[in-house]
Amino acid sequence: MAFTNEQLERYSRHIILKEVGAKGQKKLSQAKVLIIGAGGLGAPAALYLAAAGVGTIGIVDADEVDLSNLQRQVIHTTADIGKPKVQSAKETMEAINPDVTVNTYHTFVTSENVLDLIGDYDFILDGTDNFPAKFLINDACVMAKKPFSHAGIIRFKGQLMTYVPGQGPCYRCVFKNPPPKDAVPTCKQAGVIGAMGGVIGSLQAMEAVKYIVGAGDLLTGWLLTFDALKMEWHKVKLPSDTSKCAVCGDHPTITELVDYEQAECDMKK
Amino acid sequence: MKLTVAGKNKEYADGITVAQLVELENVETPQYVTVTVNDEFVESGSFAETTLKDGDTVEFLYFMGGGSATLHQYRSID
Numbered sequence: 001m002a003f004t005n006e007q008l009e010r011y012s013r014h015i016i017l018k019e020v021g022a023k024g025q026k027k028l029s030q031a032k033v034l035i036i037g038a039g040g041l042g043a044p045a046a047l048y049l050a051a052a053g054v055g056t057i058g059i060v061d062a063d064e065v066d067l068s069n070l071q072r073q074v075i076h077t078t079a080d081i082g083k084p085k086v087q088s089a090k091e092t093m094e095a096i097n098p099d100v101t102v103n104t105y106h107t108f109v110t111s112e113n114v115l116d117l118i119g120d121y122d123f124i125l126d127g128t129d130n131f132p133a134k135f136l137i138n139d140a141c142v143m144a145k146k147p148f149s150h151a152g153i154i155r156f157k158g159q160l161m162t163y164v165p166g167q168g169p170c171y172r173c174v175f176k177n178p179p180p181k182d183a184v185p186t187c188k189q190a191g192v193i194g195a196m197g198g199v200i201g202s203l204q205a206m207e208a209v210k211y212i213v214g215a216g217d218l219l220t221g222w223l224l225t226f227d228a229l230k231m232e233w234h235k236v237k238l239p240s241d242t243s244k245c246a247v248c249g250d251h252p253t254i255t256e257l258v259d260y261e262q263a264e265c266d267m268k269k
Numbered sequence: 270m271k272l273t274v275a276g277k278n279k280e281y282a283d284g285i286t287v288a289q290l291v292e293l294e295n296v297e298t299p300q301y302v303t304v305t306v307n308d309e310f311v312e313s314g315s316f317a318e319t320t321l322k323d324g325d326t327v328e329f330l331y332f333m334g335g336g337s338a339t340l341h342q343y344r345s346i347d
């Protein structure tokens with residue numbers, strides 16, 4: 001596949017980078033990335049991945065756009081209120097870049113559908129807001145041998161890590177089991193500064209692009225944290241011994257996917 | 270003794286335990302924090318028995334969800 005003149009111009013700032021080049025841009029155009037959650041993290045990530053010319057982008061979300069989303073979920077506009085988030089996200093991505101094919105999945109992720117959802121994709125972005133989903137995505141990616149970016153944001157803080165099969169610890173290596181519901185602030189009125197989704201979601205898109213083009217070092221074996229009030233970044237080295245992990249270790253005890261109990265406020269209406 | 274806690278140089282009394290450090294550092298939701306000392310996990314049940322020594326590097330890893338509240342979540346708080 002050769003690039004058209006228009007594509008050469010559209011992607012010129014990528015192609016000029018020695019770490020990307022025409023070769024890397026071609027890899028992007030052939031890549032398939034799945035974004036789970038079209039919210040605070042998924043929205044900015046989707047914008048950058050579409051703009052970058054990732055050939056196929058899947059987006060999963062069961063919700064509709066709500067007024068309270070617009071403070072941070074920059075892929076949706078006021079006119080989109082009431083529309084499925086996946087539909088609104090698809091329209092924006094296609095408007096940014098008609099080269100991109102967007103697949104929408106208007107559903108929650110569950111133990112029943114997660115392997116089917118991730119199966120077709122090369123890289124997964126976890127942009128969910130609750131621990132049951134985060135553990136489910138981790139376990140499914142470990143079982144299906146899929147690389148993924150984990151991230152979380154709350155108040156003025158954010159963090160992310162990248163899992164690549166066989167190259168470092170998974171989310172469960174570090175966090176073991178979901179906290180009991182409501183034990184750790186998530187959906188309660190903890191709040192989050194809107195731009196935090198932009199910071200951390202953009203970094204998730206960055207990891208996906210680097211993975212696809214094969215540039216630099218990923219956050220495998222590291223947890224990168226950001227405190228916006230102090231304007232401090234901290235890169236935490238994660239223990240490299242994964243042998244005892246319940247899902248990615250040498251003798252896994254988790255061999256089937258589980259739906260942990262959702263916190264009450266995360267439950268379907 | 271000198272410790273490196275979350276990337277920062279700190280001075281603490283000799284021989285304090287991980288459990289004491291968790292308290293002194295005002296760790297949020299301490300029962301759910303993951304702790305590493307010199308890039309090794311400290312088992313969550315053994316904070317009180319794990320004594321720190323001069324030069325140790327300690328990290329606290331926190332659960333972080335999404336922080337986003339959709340409409341029905343918001344309503345459940347009203």
Ligand SMILES: [Zn+2]
Pocket residue numbers: 169170171172173174242245246247248249
């Ligand atoms: Zn693991």
